[in-house]
Amino acid sequence: MEEGEVLEEHLVAATFTVEDAINECGFGWFQVKATLFAGLVLTVASVIIFLLVIVSPEVRCEFSFSALEECFITTVAFCGMICGSPIWGSLSDKYGRKKSLILCMVALFLATLFSCFAKNYAYLLVSWGLIGLSVSGTPMATPFYSELLPAKHRPACFMFVHVFNAIGIFFEVGVAILFTHFKLKWKLKWYWLNGVATVVVGLSLLLFLLVPESPYYLLTSGKAAKATEVLAKVAKNNGKMLPVGRLVLQQDKNGGDDDDDDSDVEGNQLIAIKPRPEKVRRGTFRDLFATSQQTVTTVLLCVIWMCSTFGYFGIVLLTTEILDLFDVLHAENKSDGTLWPCGVDAADFRNVTLGGQCEMLTMNDYFQFLWTSAAELPGLLLTVFLAKVMGRKKLLAVEFIASGLPIFLLFICPLNKYLMMLIVFVVRSLITGALQAVYMYTPEVYPTAIRSLGVGFCNAVGRCGALISPFVAQVFIIRTVHGAEAVYGGMCILAGICAIFLPIETKNRELKDVLAPKTEEKRLIIN
Template sequence: MNRWSESAKATYRRWKNTGKRSKSAFVGRADESQETDNEIYTVAAARAGSGGVEASLSGGSNKTEETFTVDDALEAFGFGRFQFKMCLLTGLSLAADAMELMLLSVLGPQLHCEWRLHSYQVALITSVVFIGMGIGSPFWGYISDNYGRRVGLVMSMCWIFYFSLLTAFSPVYSWLLILRGIVGFGLGGIHQSMTLLSEFLPVKWRGTCVLLAGLFWAGGAALEVLLALLTMPTLGWRWLVALSTIPIAIFLCLCFWMPESPRFDVVMTRREKAIATLMSIAKDNKKTLPQGKLVVHEQCSHGRFRDLFTPQYRKTTLLLWLIGFTDVFCYYGIILMTTELFKAEDLCRASLGADTEWCCSLECKYLASADYENLLWTTLAELPGILCISVFTDYMGRKKTLALCFFMFSLCILPLFACIGRTAVTIFVFIARAFITAGFQTVFVYASEVYPTEVRSLAMGTWNAMGRVGGFVTPFIAQVLLRTSLHLTLAVYCGCSLLAAFACLFLPTETAGKRLQETNLN
């Protein structure tokens, strides 16, 4: 019996990148003590049952078996043609998402005048979208964890395309609300594209590529403003809604090429599909697949909500919910507040013998060409923000980068308390939006790295859902409370961003430079 137990601990040789690991690092150490992917193989063997152990030990206890993991393969392939195509395709989905949401900031003022809506009705047009996203995000996360990342993403894009086109034919306000809420349900699944992209990237490129994918988001938002500038004065808002679905149509025409995540296939014990995907990546990147047997992780369940609250992830989940809420709350708050400020006749008004207080005009006013131009400039702020932060994420780490983004956003809000002109407002809003956008993308990087494959999509979905709660609340602050007191509105956004900055520093795990986990047992 002792002899049998000793043979069960026999070492094995697996494929590895000799440039990164030395043999001395493995000498004299048991598998359980090695902080590498060797532990994955041990877990997989235990899950496979005693039959698999007997098979591997039969014919001599000293015989080794050559294995490799998805991580090993991706590191060997590096960043190449395949990853570039994935960045373009997933970036297209982000551009579509940005256009659908940026549409809200120009649609509200237009319908305010055209349909003579009250301010709370204008706010509801935005809020129902975020209600739908809050409900849809966990749903699409569950679909993606159980049926595949590709399945969830393509289904959500088809959903958005159909109901967005229907929105253009809305006869009355109530129909518009219902259809935009249904569109929001589909929008909750678009961010699974970031989960899919991150699972195809090597460690060195993951943070940079996921952040730079945000350039498509910024480009989509800017394109929506340009489209509004061209179509609103002549064709009207219905044509704007219909034309905003063009990126979705392009994505649906190209998505047949997009493969399923090999990490998902490995967790679902679909070794053949994972191997086929890895061979496709190797062919595109002109690399060779590592020799040996691909390690598979057999799991009894996937996408369980309670797994997010195990002792290992409880604190991370709660803090990410707070950070996600604040990020979306501030991001869309600054967008909606910008259009409200630009729409005002006078940015501030002083009463004789009274304190100076900002007061936005309550009169109905269509957005003019100058307003669209200012909105475009502030939207373009997202591009340099993402480019700059992409340098800091690997140098400073994810946590400190997030904290920096929130702190700088609150710092840029402070000058707005003073009575400054439109040009100064545009500059500070430009900088604030650059930092909050960079923070928005950095959260995606962190959330996709900190959770294992078996619950990654669900974790992204629930985090996204909490963010949409912030999106639901922010129109009532940026469009309703703003008309009563600008000082109070700015104080709310400034205070929330500072709270989120401290929350980022208390996140228990720094994920920069670490490999993605496949299961909780890694």
């Protein structure tokens, strides 16, 4: 046999997966652009979600709402998120990551624009319900982003991209500070803040058109030629070459037909001229519980997501409540303003949380938002370091338990205000890192066919925790301050315990393509 024929047979036999191609191309300019894209989505999401925090007092004063009516606006927004998350996840798996994200941003743009013209309470409820429904699709950028990253760079990239959450908060608070400080003729009307958010969403939507579709989704959809084009773009952007051979599903890498007559060799690259368009079966909600291992994983992740979002939003709310209580105690001469005295009466908290006064946010409130948001950055850096030295399960367990235990230090009596702020800073850092580690683990553990659906479903359950959290931080705390603190500490520790029992470790594990190890689908070939 001649040397050329041997080379041709070798090239025909060689195969590689999408994961192989992404790892071979390494981290380069393409991943930088992908990071900016995913970061932009997270920035938009945080701008919209934090917009609700800022405009609520404005809306209450503008329309003379009660505290209960103000709270119900937040509830409607979170209900929209709960309903929308699994829907967007299913759309992302069935119709593509790019299409679903563009549709999400179009819906979000229209919803925020719609909210700018609210004239009554019913209009506000509808508009914020639509905003919640739309913004719930932004977490679908997480599985999309994970599919474009080399395995060894995934932890650091995931943590870095979530810095954009803080950027979104800083931007929204900065706009509010600008309106307040310079006393622009618009004053600080809530609809102007909505308008700024609408502009941000609209500008972001234009950039989304430049983003390619996920090669994982394309390959499992029978669009091997388009998957190849995306991978070729990755290689070109990074100055690398694709692996030699045929692109196959992960399950077919070491098996399947090798006697294809539809292939040809050109230089060092194999070109498949007539690819077969078979698709991998798309997953459904039932597939999240298809096997015992999948069921245990999904159930435990749901508990972890609920506990993490419950704890995250709870710490944010609890910080504000406790700091406000210090001010009230000082004003009523029950404290010097730096010590939390023993035996604080529940009525003191009633004055803070259930007051009927219309109170606009002040400059001090805005700078407090900035300070508490800055606490997230050390947590992200710590998570990047820990992700390199330990597995995902151990990382989740360590950070959740470590975030829960310090909360019980708030039981110290009397408690110095600055010690309390340090404790809260540490807890906020750790719970932020743990939450982002959950965002990293979830798309890694589910196969491509149900990756977005899994993230969407878990995110929806997590929003239930965020929905419940204010009732503990702002209502239950009236009856018992330490009881509310104990609930948050216990939920964080519960999430850590659940992480220990997760059946799958995803560190150094390839992203899976299909739902089961053996399927009837034939191998897909590069075009």
